[in-house]
Amino acid sequence: xxxxxxxxxxxxxGHLRLTAEVSDGVITNAHSSxxxxxxxxxxxxxxxxxxxxRITQRICGVCPTGHAMTSVNALDDAxxxxxxxxxxxxxxxxxxxxxxxxxxHATHIYVLWLLDLxxxxxxxxxxxxxxxxxxxxxxxxxxxxxxxxxGKAVPPGSSYLAAIPEKKALQEAIAVFxxxxxxxxxxxxxGVTCTPTVADIGRIASYYVRVMEFVNHxxxxxxxxxxxxxxxxxxxxxxxxxxxxxxxxxxANVLDILGGLxxxxxxxxxxxxxxxxxxxxxxxxxxxxxxxxxxxxKFDTIGGYPVDPTKIGFLSYGxxxxxxxxxxxxxxxxxxFITSGFTSGDxxxxxxxxxNVTEHVAHSFYTSGNDLHPWGGETEPVKTTATIxxxxxxxxxxxxxxxxxxxxxxEVGPLARMINAKEPLVTGLAETFLANCYSPANVYTRMLxxxxxxxxxxxxxxxWVLVDLDSNGKFYTHADLSMAKNSQGVGLWEAPRGAxxxxxxxxxxxxxxxxxxxxxSTWNLCPRDTNxxxxxxxxxxxxxxxxxxxxxxxxxxxxPLSKENENPTGIxxxxxxxxxxxxxAVHTIDMNTNKKYELRIL
Amino acid sequence: xxxxxxxxxxVIEGAIAxxxxxxxxxxxxxxxxxxxxxxRCAAKASYVVAFGMCATYGGIPAARGSVTDNMGAQFLQxxxxxxxxxxxxxGAGLPVVNIPGCPAHxxxxxxxxxxxxLGKGGLIELDEYxxxxxxxxxxxxxxxxxxxxxxxxxxxxxxxxxxxxxLWKLGCKAPYxxxxxxxxxxxxxxxxxxxxxxxxxGCVQPGFPDSTSPFYVEMEKVPTLVGVxxxxxxxxxxxxxxxxxxxxxxxxxxMKEE
Numbered sequence: 001x002x003x004x005x006x007x008x009x010x011x012x013x014g015h016l017r018l019t020a021e022v023s024d025g026v027i028t029n030a031h032s033s034x035x036x037x038x039x040x041x042x043x044x045x046x047x048x049x050x051x052x053x054r055i056t057q058r059i060c061g062v063c064p065t066g067h068a069m070t071s072v073n074a075l076d077d078a079x080x081x082x083x084x085x086x087x088x089x090x091x092x093x094x095x096x097x098x099x100x101x102x103x104x105h106a107t108h109i110y111v112l113w114l115l116d117l118x119x120x121x122x123x124x125x126x127x128x129x130x131x132x133x134x135x136x137x138x139x140x141x142x143x144x145x146x147x148x149x150x151g152k153a154v155p156p157g158s159s160y161l162a163a164i165p166e167k168k169a170l171q172e173a174i175a176v177f178x179x180x181x182x183x184x185x186x187x188x189x190x191g192v193t194c195t196p197t198v199a200d201i202g203r204i205a206s207y208y209v210r211v212m213e214f215v216n217h218x219x220x221x222x223x224x225x226x227x228x229x230x231x232x233x234x235x236x237x238x239x240x241x242x243x244x245x246x247x248x249x250x251x252a253n254v255l256d257i258l259g260g261l262x263x264x265x266x267x268x269x270x271x272x273x274x275x276x277x278x279x280x281x282x283x284x285x286x287x288x289x290x291x292x293x294x295x296x297x298k299f300d301t302i303g304g305y306p307v308d309p310t311k312i313g314f315l316s317y318g319x320x321x322x323x324x325x326x327x328x329x330x331x332x333x334x335x336x337f338i339t340s341g342f343t344s345g346d347x348x349x350x351x352x353x354x355x356n357v358t359e360h361v362a363h364s365f366y367t368s369g370n371d372l373h374p375w376g377g378e379t380e381p382v383k384t385t386a387t388i389x390x391x392x393x394x395x396x397x398x399x400x401x402x403x404x405x406x407x408x409x410x411e412v413g414p415l416a417r418m419i420n421a422k423e424p425l426v427t428g429l430a431e432t433f434l435a436n437c438y439s440p441a442n443v444y445t446r447m448l449x450x451x452x453x454x455x456x457x458x459x460x461x462x463x464w465v466l467v468d469l470d471s472n473g474k475f476y477t478h479a480d481l482s483m484a485k486n487s488q489g490v491g492l493w494e495a496p497r498g499a500x501x502x503x504x505x506x507x508x509x510x511x512x513x514x515x516x517x518x519x520x521s522t523w524n525l526c527p528r529d530t531n532x533x534x535x536x537x538x539x540x541x542x543x544x545x546x547x548x549x550x551x552x553x554x555x556x557x558x559x560p561l562s563k564e565n566e567n568p569t570g571i572x573x574x575x576x577x578x579x580x581x582x583x584x585a586v587h588t589i590d591m592n593t594n595k596k597y598e599l600r601i602l
Numbered sequence: 603x604x605x606x607x608x609x610x611x612x613v614i615e616g617a618i619a620x621x622x623x624x625x626x627x628x629x630x631x632x633x634x635x636x637x638x639x640x641x642r643c644a645a646k647a648s649y650v651v652a653f654g655m656c657a658t659y660g661g662i663p664a665a666r667g668s669v670t671d672n673m674g675a676q677f678l679q680x681x682x683x684x685x686x687x688x689x690x691x692x693g694a695g696l697p698v699v700n701i702p703g704c705p706a707h708x709x710x711x712x713x714x715x716x717x718x719x720l721g722k723g724g725l726i727e728l729d730e731y732x733x734x735x736x737x738x739x740x741x742x743x744x745x746x747x748x749x750x751x752x753x754x755x756x757x758x759x760x761x762x763x764x765x766x767x768x769l770w771k772l773g774c775k776a777p778y779x780x781x782x783x784x785x786x787x788x789x790x791x792x793x794x795x796x797x798x799x800x801x802x803x804g805c806v807q808p809g810f811p812d813s814t815s816p817f818y819v820e821m822e823k824v825p826t827l828v829g830v831x832x833x834x835x836x837x838x839x840x841x842x843x844x845x846x847x848x849x850x851x852x853x854x855x856x857m858k859e860e
Contacts, residue, residue, distance in 0.1 A: 008631050015631050036629040036636075038617070043667040048816035054803055055811060058662055058704055172789045179798030180788035182705055183805075186798050188818075193763050193799030381669065385625040390633070476764040 001028070004546060004565050006575070007390075008035070016525060017390055018575050020541055025550035025564055027571075030534075030541035032525045033390045034400035037365065041379040044515040049075055049484050049506055050189055052515060056502065059517065061182045062107075065100035065174070066495025067502075067517070068187045069093055073329055074502040075189035078489030079479050083326035088473030089191030090321040091464050094337075095204070096177055096184055097493075098320065098461045102211070103170035104496035105414070105454045108579045110142075110163035113447065114274070116572050118143040118157065120150065121548040122297070129295050129553070134281060137266045141274060159218050159274050166214045173207035176200050190479035196471050204465050212458060219451070221273025225257065235459035243456060247428030254279065254425065259291055275451055283444045285436055286429075298551050302544035303446065303574035304439025305411075305536075309344035312539060313408045314416035314441070315523065316341050317352065317501060319494035320460070323468050330354060331492040337460060338453075338494065341420030342405055347430065347440060349420065354490055354501065359518065360402040360529035363395070370530060371404075374503035374516035375488060398527040402535060403518050411536045412498030412523040413579060415441055415449040425452050441540075443577040450579070484510040495520050497579040524578040537578055546570045608693065611718055612647035613711070614640060614675050617656035617663040618685045621671035628670045637685055640675065644686050648693035649718050650675065651701060653711050658700040659731075659808045660684075666812050676700070676732065680808045694723055700732040704805040709786060710737045729780075731808045737782055738806065744776040747784035749797045769796055773818040775804035 007017035053071035178184025212231035223229035287296035318340030369378030418426035430440035498520030526535035545551035547564025619628035626637030655661035663672035753767035804814030
């Protein structure tokens with residue numbers, strides 16, 4: 001047995017360490033450690049509650065908007081204003097969050113995740129099995145800057161290069177309403193501070209058109225397929241085939257498109273869009289079994305869970321307000337554009353209730369308050385140096401708490417949202433995997449759910465900007481500090497990478513008495529709880545192949561497995577599929593040989 | 603990074619934890635305290651640039667209530683010191699060059715790095731908080747060129763959001779805040795906080811957030827001004843503005859009476 005440590009695999013707020021025990025190329029045990037503590041909870045105490053929405057969005061520079069919106073939701077509730085927030089203020093909040101979610105998904109897909117497909121190991125593997133043309137496409141599209149293979153510099157990929165300016169354009173679009181981005185300034189208890197004009201609407205629409213040109217050509221390839229090259233109808237046309245139909249039809253339509261593509265020409269012009277390449281060659285079941293391709297990268301065989309409702313669930317708090325005045329801060333089923341819900345590990349849906357959320361600290365570096373609901377939550381860190389260590393899994397080993405829903409660890413994020421919303425394509429794929437003895441959640445469905453959600457949001461964004469937003473509307477309702485005296489509030493929302501909740505309690509002077517954020521990465525990357533249940537990423541790593549050769553070529557054995565622990569793509573793919581943050585340098589240590597390797601990943 | 607090779611420019615992001623017990627273990631990267639990485643690299647660097655409010659002055663992780671002993675590279679809020687100590691100078695003989703802001707403007711860091719790369723590092727003029735005066739002018743605040751400045755001058759001071767005029771009474775800290783936001787603008791020179799109707803919250807000021815909060819309360823009503831040295835920083839600006847308001851207001855009243 002070997003122990004492979006990846007530290008840091010950074011996440012949104014800081015730094016992540018993943019430790020995996022490996023036997024015969026398969027991960028047999030895993031531990032996830034957050035290695036930074038800042039203590040926003042203590043810092044927020046005693047402050048003006050309105051400042052919380054500015055301070056908490058600075059928890060994270062990647063999805064600051066999610067924190068700002070969640071915080072104003074908690075404040076709207078604490079000030080007793082949620083039911084009075086003007087409709088157009090809610091539309092602006094939707095637009096700003098939606099732009100941030102699309103930008104975040106695009107960043108994750110193109111700048112953080114797909115470049116792992118240009119990992120040199122896949123060159124060797126794909127060339128060995130006579131799929132060099134597929135490798136040429138992967139490296140030609142997804143290679144990052146400063147990439148080299150076998151000592152030779154590789155130019156940045158076409159999709160990677162094209163995606164970066166679109167991220168910048170989306171940030172600019174947010175700044176039209178938000179003043180600047182990251183850290184937009186417009187969301188505030190009572191509504192928003194900006195007063196959009198017709199010119200602002202036109203400006204956002206122009207950003208929309210250029211971003212959807214990228215989606216049309218690079219992501220979906222609808223131009224090459226002859227479906228449409230019009231950026232304004234790109235989302236509609238794709239969703240007509242994969243979303244506005246039954247789940248069986250959605251899967252069948254995607255298989256039809258993929259099945260119609262040539263297998264002697266994998267170019268973009270031939271119809272092999274980025275999504276098509278990933279959808280076909282990313283899955284053993286879809287690519288090899290159903291489409292008859294000679295090989296795949298088998299992302300559907302890693303990052304899954306046992307089909308056991310006691311071990312895992314899928315949670316969404318719901319996001320994007322209904323287009324009307326006011327909203328229900330408890331986010332009841334069906335009210336938001338993407339609904340709240342809890343779906344068990346064997347795919348049974350139930351209605352969400354935030355009172356079922358508690359946080360465990362048995363293996364987290366906190367000294368008190370186990371299994372508490374966040375309104376009564378405590379965040380007291382250990383204060384002795386010796387207690388902070390990451391090599392004893394029986395003790396405390398992470399700064400992340402372990403949130404649970406009815407005591408069940410939950411995956412959050414696009415896949416969980418799409419499952420709870422019963423989105424036809426993602427649900428259809430998940431059920432197809434389940435029926436064929438695969439985990440319905442895996443690296444493959446996690447990435448396709450993120451892509452599908454992006455298109456669904458793009459269509460709705462167009463409606464919010466061009467139909468729902470009234471530039472003559474009302475954007476703010478009066479909020480007075482005295483409204484927050486001896487109060488409490490809950491903010492339930494979805495950051496791009498998953499369910500985000502803020503819980504606030506105020507005192508008689510309208511100051512913050514307690515403030516507890518429970519963030520998506522805490523759900524996904526948490527350690528074990530009091531009951532010994534593994535966190536989602538820990539559970540997803542167990543059973544995954546650690547290296548690319550063992551995963552892709554397990555039956556062929558044409559390439560030796562001896563170097564697998566030096567290039568643990570299994571850990572990279574699984575860990576990153578949950579959308580943690582940028583990883584600049586990854587250090588891996590094989591504890592058997594005590595040899596240290598440094599790899600440039602970005 | 604083994605201590606053998608000199609570093610050209612070290613750019614530090616993020617607050618640096620000293621706790622618990624001086625160990626720095628509240629933030630570890632690759633199994634080592636972040637604090638140690640900063641100290642080791644700074645010892646070999648020709649230039650050290652701290653980027654963002656956390657790395658410069660400690661920012662929110664070092665704000666009131668913090669239990670982690672987080673601090674900036676060479677400051678703890680408004681006090682010189684920090685992880686590297688008040689006496690630290692890099693190989694080129696400069697203290698840590700501070701580019702504050704939450705977030706900092708990309709131009710501020712790129713143009714500072716460009717100056718260093720072009721061999722003009724020695725020409726970077728720093729203020730008392732070691733900010734380049736090119737971006738953070740000591741005798742100039744955001745207020746001077748705020749797009750809503752005209753409303754201030756004629757006394758149209760909003761008391762409710764979304765009314766479209768001066769945000770002073772809603773807590774705007776632009777008259778105390780030294781940066782070129784109003785002329786440079788953000789996101790490809792597109793917009794800025796006050797133009798979007800949001801009061802400036804002073805996110806480039808040493809001591810942020812304590813020195814500039816509560817954010818939505820008029821500065822004169824803020825009970826304690828931790829760290830904001832009004833006498834040395836913004837006296838002239840506030841004085842001039844107050845006279846301006848008085849004069850304009852009087853003129854308007856006079857005109858109405860006529």
